[in-house]
Amino acid sequence: MRKVKIVPEAEDEYRVRPDPDDPKLTVRVAGVDQTGARVKTGVVVERPLTIFLNRQEIVTAMTIGDYPEYLALGFLLNQNMLRLDDVVTAVECDDDLEVVVVRTKRATDYEEKLKKKVQTSGCAQGTVFGDLMEAIENASLPKAELRTSWLYALTHKINTTPSLYLEAGAIHGCVLCEQDRPLVYMEDVGRHNAVDKIAGWMFRNNVRPDDKIFYTTGRLTSEMVIKTVRMGIPILVSRSGFTAWGVELARKAGLTLIGRARGKRFLALSGEERIVFDQDLRYVEDESAKHRRKAAVHED
């Protein structure tokens, strides 16, 4: 049993992590507080990014705009418009036009697909139901292990990592992890964007999914489950709650689904067999109100 207390600060373990000091990501805005006093506050930016696949305009996403290349690649992958074996010949970003063009060796045409839309609670831009289900039906997620000692170390490290959320709030975070190490921490106004940026990063860096753990600040909706399964990651963890369809899809796909992970508490509603209970809970701290206020309120 792991008896040592979890130690904070693991930012060095990150290959990508938030840069709350990037002036492009937040602006200072003036207003009044409850006493009527003039105050200034930082708010996250939200700008349109139009994604093209070869000649075709696919979508305009609202994003903080920090990783347009990863966002475009990940979005197309998670929409099943880009395949893992596709040869990407170029990714052209134009900051002024707020456009990113992904070029592939394979000729692509998703005219028909773009006509039919599904709005998921997790806000996948139009995705055809058939595709969503296909990803689940054909899922064959690998054997994997989630030690509770890793889980507690991860949530502690993630919650103590400087982030735009802690700076300005109103943003979502997703973290790609391996064992007890957070590797890539992406934030965005749209949680789906944060997921897609991680998928794009994995594609670009040829990172294998089978030994990874995916952490999200957001709810475990059907969309979140589908994206994780599509990415081939066997374990999905969130500090937030579940939806019934999310649980149903996770069970169909054999995904380990852990929610309400706060302090020493968590709840697994699918794939429990991957969990190894190696952490002595007497050595895990509950969330302090102060920390809870900071980390818990991942709004919308």
Add this chain to the structure above:
Amino acid sequence: MRKVKIVPEAEDEYRVRPDPDDPKLTVRVAGVDQTGARVKTGVVVERPLTIFLNRQEIVTAMTIGDYPEYLALGFLLNQNMLRLDDVVTAVECDDDLEVVVVRTKRATDYEEKLKKKVQTSGCAQGTVFGDLMEAIENASLPKAELRTSWLYALTHKINTTPSLYLEAGAIHGCVLCEQDRPLVYMEDVGRHNAVDKIAGWMFRNNVRPDDKIFYTTGRLTSEMVIKTVRMGIPILVSRSGFTAWGVELARKAGLTLIGRARGKRFLALSGEERIVFDQDLRYVEDESAKHRRKAAVHED
């Protein structure tokens, strides 16, 4: 100055409010907790609802499914596909097929519009940018007043109203209010659905927007601002944070935008002139950690 303490329990003031006991809205699911013990928990349902406008399939939304008629009408209104002066000849719901068909006297065709999509951070299913901007440019929101005494009474009543959120979490809430009275409290897995259900209710019940206050648990994103402006409501309040574009659009439209409304604290970043500071803050309670934990974590 308002010196009396705010008293809880105002459910009787509601014309529509959540029914956390409705067996159709949550299911019991079995899993394991952090100790490895088998536990059961309630999770909110999430089911597809395909919305037709006359002959045309418009979108499939994931919803808890409690008010398909209001959701369909509100969605079409907020997408600018249904006009306030349209004559709705029928709204046909088929629970088994999970389909709702809205029929209008006016012939409609949004083929072209459905091709072009924008994914907002707040998850508007495809909405053409032009339309979004049009709503803001042409906005002429009415003169109105927001007394801080109303604001504190509202947030207190809303936070103490029994809801699916308090039961199962992982859900969003929106409340249509008048002065210090909450009138319609809608919840859904997708926050945009909760907004649309309120818009549909207003349309069906011929409710005027100019003297209303709109409360949301979610972030004040560009989409949230645009929908509120489209609905003609001059004041938008949230316990969550802001995005820069949300603030910019609110200022363009002259919308009063209040965020981070918790306990005695709030922040107004647009339309401050409508606020009347009549509440003596010494008589307003801060949020307790317990209550904060309950009400604050409106996940994703």
